[in-house]
Amino acid sequence: MLPLNATIERITEESPSVRTFFFDLQFETMEPGQFVMVWVRGVDEVPMGLSRKNSITVQKVGEATSKLFELKEGDSFGLRGPFGKGFSLPSQGENILIIAGGVGAAPLSPYADAAREAGSEVHTILGARSSGDLLFEERFAAAGEVYVSTDDGSKGTKGFVTGVLSRLNLSAYDRIVVCGPEIMMVSVFKLLEERNVLGKAEFSLHRYFKCGIGVCGACCIDKSGLRVCKDGPVFSGMQLLDSELGKYARDASGRRVKI
Amino acid sequence: MYTLTGLKLKNPTILAAGVLGTTGASLCRVAREGGAGAVVTKSIGPTPKTGHPNPSMVKLDCGFLNAMGLPNPSYPGFLQELEIAKKESGVPVIASIFGGTTAEFAEVAEGLLPGKPDAFELNVSCPHAEGYGAAVGSNPCLVEAVTAAVKDVSNVPVWVKLTPNVSDITCIGAAAESGGADAVVAINTVKGMAIDIESGYPVLGNRSGGLSGKAVKPVAVKCVYDLYTALEIPVIGVGGVSSWQDAVEMMMAGASAVQVGSAVYERVDIFSEISKGTETFLQRKGYSDVKKLIGLSHEMV
Numbered sequence: 001m002l003p004l005n006a007t008i009e010r011i012t013e014e015s016p017s018v019r020t021f022f023f024d025l026q027f028e029t030m031e032p033g034q035f036v037m038v039w040v041r042g043v044d045e046v047p048m049g050l051s052r053k054n055s056i057t058v059q060k061v062g063e064a065t066s067k068l069f070e071l072k073e074g075d076s077f078g079l080r081g082p083f084g085k086g087f088s089l090p091s092q093g094e095n096i097l098i099i100a101g102g103v104g105a106a107p108l109s110p111y112a113d114a115a116r117e118a119g120s121e122v123h124t125i126l127g128a129r130s131s132g133d134l135l136f137e138e139r140f141a142a143a144g145e146v147y148v149s150t151d152d153g154s155k156g157t158k159g160f161v162t163g164v165l166s167r168l169n170l171s172a173y174d175r176i177v178v179c180g181p182e183i184m185m186v187s188v189f190k191l192l193e194e195r196n197v198l199g200k201a202e203f204s205l206h207r208y209f210k211c212g213i214g215v216c217g218a219c220c221i222d223k224s225g226l227r228v229c230k231d232g233p234v235f236s237g238m239q240l241l242d243s244e245l246g247k248y249a250r251d252a253s254g255r256r257v258k259i
Numbered sequence: 260m261y262t263l264t265g266l267k268l269k270n271p272t273i274l275a276a277g278v279l280g281t282t283g284a285s286l287c288r289v290a291r292e293g294g295a296g297a298v299v300t301k302s303i304g305p306t307p308k309t310g311h312p313n314p315s316m317v318k319l320d321c322g323f324l325n326a327m328g329l330p331n332p333s334y335p336g337f338l339q340e341l342e343i344a345k346k347e348s349g350v351p352v353i354a355s356i357f358g359g360t361t362a363e364f365a366e367v368a369e370g371l372l373p374g375k376p377d378a379f380e381l382n383v384s385c386p387h388a389e390g391y392g393a394a395v396g397s398n399p400c401l402v403e404a405v406t407a408a409v410k411d412v413s414n415v416p417v418w419v420k421l422t423p424n425v426s427d428i429t430c431i432g433a434a435a436e437s438g439g440a441d442a443v444v445a446i447n448t449v450k451g452m453a454i455d456i457e458s459g460y461p462v463l464g465n466r467s468g469g470l471s472g473k474a475v476k477p478v479a480v481k482c483v484y485d486l487y488t489a490l491e492i493p494v495i496g497v498g499g500v501s502s503w504q505d506a507v508e509m510m511m512a513g514a515s516a517v518q519v520g521s522a523v524y525e526r527v528d529i530f531s532e533i534s535k536g537t538e539t540f541l542q543r544k545g546y547s548d549v550k551k552l553i554g555l556s557h558e559m560v
Binding site for chain 1: 277278279280281282285286287301307308309312313314315316317318319323325327330331332336337340453455457458460462464521523524
């Protein structure tokens with residue numbers, strides 16, 4: 001598909017460095033965890049997880065996102081997608097644990113909405129650097145109980161999400177879904193592996209994408225060779241055993257860069 | 260087993276350069292899960308390159324348009340990936356290389372030799388990287404010199420991948436043959452462009468790029484047909500092959516083997532599908548060997 005034209009209808013400031021852009025397209029069939037390629041014309045095109053069927057939630061980190069932050073309501077950008085494999089959908093009566101760190105809460109927020117609508121029992125561990133950086137706390141709270149953790153202790157438990165996670169009875173959950181900075185995800189991965197619950201966990205990975213449609217191979221992970229853009233970005237815990245997770249990623253040239 | 264320029268292939272389907280070839284693990288997956296008879300790596304050059312800005316590839320109704328811009332980690336950065344592919348893929352691994360000069364081609368080939376590639380494929384055909392690829396590959400003298408230079412520094416077969424964006428591809432093919440090429444590979448992508456009419460911006464980050472997929476198959480079949488007539492060395496057919504019927508057609512035009520690129524979009528195990536389908540076709544038609552198909556259409560007059 002060629003990029004669709006998405007006109008910005010509304011922009012909300014979620015935190016000092018994170019904004020949600022609502023656009024005039026509705027991706028009715030999107031699965032939580034799927035992404036779109038966001039084309040800031042004349043600059044670059046970058047992958048973003050959908051935070052709703054008509055919104056992306058973006059952290060200002062580089063050239064493309066900085067240019068995106070200069071756009072106003074009524075301006076437009078290009079969108080291709082939704083692409084990739086999302087999280088396995090929750091069903092009625094299931095016990096779900098959501099573990100969201102930083103802007104990783106964005107692709108998990110529609111998962112919380114879907115779990116609430118399906119009638120699942122949802123618990124969320126929502127982590128961020130500081131209270132002002134917590135994303136979508138109300139949406140997660142609408143789905144069930146939220147355990148907040150902040151690195152600086154300004155809200156909830158002081159420390160990392162793993163601090164809260166280590167105190168939970170993980171055998172009580174049917175599904176565990178995780179998205180956040182890779183350092184956080186690898187800590188969660190290790191803890192879930194120790195507790196023998198990796199089989200019911202899913203993780204959303206972030207890698208440099210070029211084509212975004214599973215052809216070029218720039219985002220393949222070791223040792224499976226799976227493509228993050230097409231076989232992922234959501235992978236089961238078992239798929240990530242003996243993988244590069246938390247160790248290294250590849251840059252735009254394909255060189256390995258330590259996480 | 261099937262022999263191509265001395266390489267032993269379990270079937271005549273080969274992963275094309277620039278597709279799922281940046282990492283050793285990915286090449287192994289295409290060989291093991293995908294069923295490819297051999298794999299060609301991402302094109303590797305003398306220095307790390309990040310490539311063009313995105314969008315670098317879009318799917319059109321008739322095929323794919325791309326301008327990656329030869330992103331690669333350079334030969335020192337790629338050696339470990341080549342070693343993994345060689346050790347674990349179980350199939351011949353062909354290193355695709357590029358350079359701006361004969362000296363650069365020789366440098367990259369020599370630099371990758373410790374990884375023991377089974378052959379080199381010279382990228383003198385990428386249509387959208389300034390000073391590289393087709394900039395070299397549309398000049399017969401340069402093609403001959405570059406081929407000879409890589410032959411000089413290595414003792415493995417050298418394939419030369421040709422661009423269709425020239426007035427006479429057989430003239431470039433003949434230059435490769437004169438330079439000592441063991442095979443030519445045809446074709447790389449056909450120059451193309453798409454424009455976003457909402458904004459007027461060209462869609463690709465590089466503004467224009469190369470077309471692959473279904474749309475280019477008839478172009479590829481004609482190039483392979485002509486090269487088969489003009490050259491003594493084998494022709495490897497690539498361009499829009501996405502089914503066993505396409506592979507058979509390409510072989511009848513004169514291809515000794517086929518490469519598959521964009522079609523991995525549909526499924527990674529497209530190679531198994533093509534080789535099984537071709538096998539069944541051979542049995543149905545009573546051909547004793549896949550070699551019976553090669554150039555068959557030339558005899559039909």
